[in-house]
Amino acid sequence: MLLNQFLFLAAMLFCIGVYGVLARRNGVMVLMSVELILNAVNINLVAFGAFRHDVTGQVFALFVIAIAAAEVGVGLALVLMLYRNRRSIDVDDVDLMKG
Amino acid sequence: MLAELMVAENVAFYLIAITMVVAAVRVVTTRHIVHAALYLVLVLAGVAALYILLAAEFIAITQVLVYIGAIVVLFLFGIMLTRAPMGPMHDSDNEQRIVGATIAALLLGVMGYTLWRAYRDTEFVDLQVQTTNDVANSVFSTYVLPFEVISVLLLAALIGAIVLARRD
Numbered sequence: 109m110l111l112n113q114f115l116f117l118a119a120m121l122f123c124i125g126v127y128g129v130l131a132r133r134n135g136v137m138v139l140m141s142v143e144l145i146l147n148a149v150n151i152n153l154v155a156f157g158a159f160r161h162d163v164t165g166q167v168f169a170l171f172v173i174a175i176a177a178a179e180v181g182v183g184l185a186l187v188l189m190l191y192r193n194r195r196s197i198d199v200d201d202v203d204l205m206k207g
Numbered sequence: 208m209l210a211e212l213m214v215a216e217n218v219a220f221y222l223i224a225i226t227m228v229v230a231a232v233r234v235v236t237t238r239h240i241v242h243a244a245l246y247l248v249l250v251l252a253g254v255a256a257l258y259i260l261l262a263a264e265f266i267a268i269t270q271v272l273v274y275i276g277a278i279v280v281l282f283l284f285g286i287m288l289t290r291a292p293m294g295p296m297h298d299s300d301n302e303q304r305i306v307g308a309t310i311a312a313l314l315l316g317v318m319g320y321t322l323w324r325a326y327r328d329t330e331f332v333d334l335q336v337q338t339t340n341d342v343a344n345s346v347f348s349t350y351v352l353p354f355e356v357i358s359v360l361l362l363a364a365l366i367g368a369i370v371l372a373r374r375d
Contacts, residue, residue, distance in 0.1 A: 109216050111329045112322055114257065117224050119318040121231055121250070123311040128235030130307030131300045136285045137240060140247050143278065144231055147254050150266075158261040158334055163341045166266050167350050170342070173266075173273050174357045178364035180278050184285040185371035191289045192374075200301050 114155035122148035135187040135197040139180060146176045220260060227253035238295035244282045251275050265339040 121144055128141025150169045157165020191197050230249035237243050251274040258267035346354050 109213070109220060109260070109331050109334075110326075111331060112326045113217075113220055113224070114261070115322045115326065116319060117227065117257075119315060119322065120228055122318070123315040124228070124231045124235055126314060127307045127311035130310065131304045132235065133298055133301050134240060134291070134296070136282060136289065136291070137235075137243055137299065139285075140243055140282060141235055143247065143274075144234065144250065147251065147274075150270075151254060151257060154258055154261050154263050154266060157337070158263060159329075159331055161335055163337050163345045164349075166263050166337055166342050167345050169263075169266050170269060170346070171350075171353060171357055173269060174361060177273055177278060178361050180281055181364050181368040182371070184281055185368040187285060188288055188372050197289050198298070 111155060111159050114151055118148040118151040118155070121145075121151070133198045133200055135190060135199050136184070138199055139183045139187070142179070142183075143176065146172060146179075216260060220257075223253050223256045223260075236300075238297070238299045240286050240291045240296065240299070241283070241293070244279060244286060247282070248275055248279050251279070262334050262336040264336065265342045 125141045125144030125148065128144065129138055132138050132141060150172050153165045153169040153172065155165075157163065157169075187197050190202065194201065227250050230246045230253070233246040234243050234250065237246065251270065255267045255270040255275075258264075258270060
């Protein structure tokens, strides 16, 4: 296996996630795209860890997973708040601070 | 024998990779929000399979437990609580789709070119299994301080989520 196979796949997942964040309207779908991005980062960390025979890559991937869990928890709570106040979770409608 | 094993590894990798990319594209393009969550499960399972290929057992199990077991369920709860339509949504994407696709393609071009320049044909040399034992030793010796900080962060996130979502 080439190292680049994994890195290219991670780059593709990252870009698909970026597209999702930019193009989706629904708040929950935006959070799903963020998950894609975080998983791409994790693939990179574990691939480099395996490449260098170093366990640090896995440890950092674990930290990223923990942070992703926290992010989804708070993110969904925010989306729920948005839904309760506006009856819609369209992120394009949340432009109160737009200049 | 070793050469055959490497071929098998590559075949497995490409099968998983194609499944993951198709599923990931479906996550960001489908109009059914529940389908998006279920395609996300496919992507996350593919990532777990890649960790197995990279001989990282603990992180593969954690991926299945935390992502597929907990985070996807959280997403499904979020979909349910925000009363998302069960049928296709007609306004699931905004008018930035073309700009977004262009930016993503450019980003992929830049990253792909850089990776190709940097690592061209670098092979994995004798992939070793990084056991749960190794991970535990590292987490609880070198990285014990970040580990504790992460636990405090999770507690803070938990309390924050409760405070935000509470009805008062």
